[in-house]
Amino acid sequence: MPHDVIIVGAGPAGLAAACRLHRSGITDVVVLDREQWPGGVPRHCGHRTFGIREFGRPLTGPQYAERMIRRAQSVDIRTGVSVTKLQPDGHVTITSQQGVEQIAARRVLLTTGARETPRAPRMVSGTRPSGVLTTGSLQQMVYLAGMRPFDRPVIIGSELVAFSALLTLRHAGIKALAIIEPGSRITARRPCDLVARWLLGIPVLTGARLVAIHGARQVEAVEIEQTGKRETIACDGIVFSGQFVPEAALIQTSHLELDRGTGGPVIDQCWRCSDPTYFAAGNLLHPIETAGVAYREGAAAGASIAASLRGALRLPDRRVRIHVVSPMRYIYPQVIANSAPPPNGLMFNARVEREVRGRLTVRFDDEAVWSRHIHALPERRVRVPAAGLAVTQEGHWEVRLDPG
């Protein structure tokens, strides 16, 4: 007998969805997580930046994870279970202590989250010594294993997570030498660099590109280029922060349609994938948002799954793709299905590749349906209202951003 719902990933999105399904009376829900403990990424973020909206008070990541798990206490959460293959119609291959098995559900929700881009795909020149980590790896070493991997690291990138790395290092008694950001300003919101500079005494080098890594066994230095000048900074570690990508390996090797822009699955406004037995939510869809956003998306996807199991969500007979062109990086949902609920009131989320001031336009074939002047920054949400999208019409829908 298939379960009602299998949820892959017991982080904020997966647990929120499970809770919402339970409240809707759907209790045959199994949440699978490949880690030994549920909770997802917040488990290893020790700083107190979680839970304001969900629990009404600031919590550390582990406290937040614990609250989520407590809220989901009636849910069947199975850890140490790895999903190895997704097949049509809700058939899922797993491996656990029972070996490899096939399980099935009427609906499958994918909430596998995102990870940072490590060194190799960044194509950095130089040697390959040890002492090169991502923030996620650093946080787990510090918070879960009590390790001190280095003494004088530099941090590459200035997304919010870079400042999370600073706090993690401070917790371990390590002072970073610098934050190195190739852009002309930090990617995270403004006060972050001031906190780094003035409260923590860490220089934030903007317009600085990492040129090469030096060191035989352990990192010995990084070479950077700033305003045309090369400089070598002696250090013993490198934290590659940010440049999140969805943890979408399962989707890449499945029948589900993948979006080149987000790197995650293509979904419609009801969180449905190209195979309507599959749904997706959270940072798998869009690198990257906070745990709180993932939690809310998970809950919304849970509600949508409940509706579809009740028969209140019809299968679409037309799916209209929304296209984006450079300098837009991605938009999601990527698809509007012509079935209930209508997309009125829905906001599309988009991102840009680089800082752009210009006119954001929704076009249907060659006609501008909606437009607005915006100042968009990388890794910041760009909201596009869906009110103008008449999805019963076939045609080419495009969201574009023209500088000027």
Place this chain on the structure above:
Amino acid sequence: MFDVAVIGGGVVGCAVAQRFAVGGATTVLLERGSDILSGASKGNSGLLHTGFDAPEGSLELRCMRSGYAEYLALRKELNLPLIETGALVVAWTEADLLKLPGIVATAHRNGISDVHQINARDLSVREPRLSKRALGAVVVPGEHVIDPWSSPLAYAERAHAHGAQIRRQCEVTGGTFTGDRWELETTDQLVIARVVINCAGNYADLVEGINRQPSFAIRPRKGQLVVFDKAAHDLCTAIILPVPTAKSKGVLLARTAYGNLLIGPTAEEQEARNIATTDEAALRALIEFGRSVIPDLEGCFVTAAFAGLRPATQFKDYQIHAQPHRRWITVAGIRSTGLTASLGIAQYVAGLYVENFAPLGDAVAETQTAVPNLAEVNPRPYQQVGHGEIVCHCELVTAGEIEAALTRPLPARDLGGLRRRTRCMMGRCQGFYCQWRVMQLASPYFAENPVRPHAT
């Protein structure tokens, strides 16, 4: 006193040590690095070559042919994989196309009789994702993919099981020949052996200097490689080779035993013997080349980018000689074909030894010598009932595999050695999810503990 001291724990040194240990000689393998495969053998493309394009009549061809045959004979006993991909030498230009019949003819003269040419249409049926620019190809059915890390490990463990000593962090710094034996000074203790075999890879000319003025000079040739994630694995079946130029065999695309797709290597001459750096422009050029061969590589995720050094010399052929009066055998200039040829080289070296020094017999193995399987074509522990905790999710490596690698007869003693024995942290996340857990399991076993506890 040992019968034989083998200097260098690369794939050639491991295979040679194994041959002598199996032959009943008391053998010691001396490796300067903290683990075997610390030098040239660390980075290669993991192919088992037929020798179809090797220089006719060369020692290299002879060793490749016999090494290939012995690998096939030995691999089941050692639990080593064989991924029977075949290779295609693809013509991308009219000039390339004109060279294909010559490639077939050379292969036939080299004794590889099943090599044949196909046209563009047949090529497109075999490899539908290959760029439609391809004009034709030579099929080499016998070219295969193997596991470049487990093979030398299996040879070293086989040597160990037959009584050989494997000494790591033991660099040979000098030596004295006393007329009937060598006294080798090392960074560890003095090693006395009746015969020395120099398999020192990128350091072979320096080690040779202990014995005599070397007759060759090592000219390290750097090869950079890019590895794509599992989703790219199925984009081609066969190893995709270019038509070689006078200078280089060129850049190939091949599946790996671990379920990835690899592109490389570059060929860049350099001075340094110990450092192979990656270079952003070269890596991007490799990826660009890959996309020109298989357009669907666009958007595929890169999991690794690395560089290796091949120990080339000024000579095209291998430099393998015995100096009977000095009780010394030189094994040098084993460029890019060492993984294939190593067992054949070991046979050849054993022949030189028997001819010049002493007979070899048969030793009895003390322990079983099968290595854990890392290849996707064979069952892996994560699929078994009761497999325990999966630590590395990208490569599906269990805690049991990591513990085994740390406690086997030739245990991993650093993170690189552990990665090569288990694949842990070798996947797309490069340790984002598992590094902390790997370090937690492994650091008690490491001599140089790379992580210390923090205060809070």
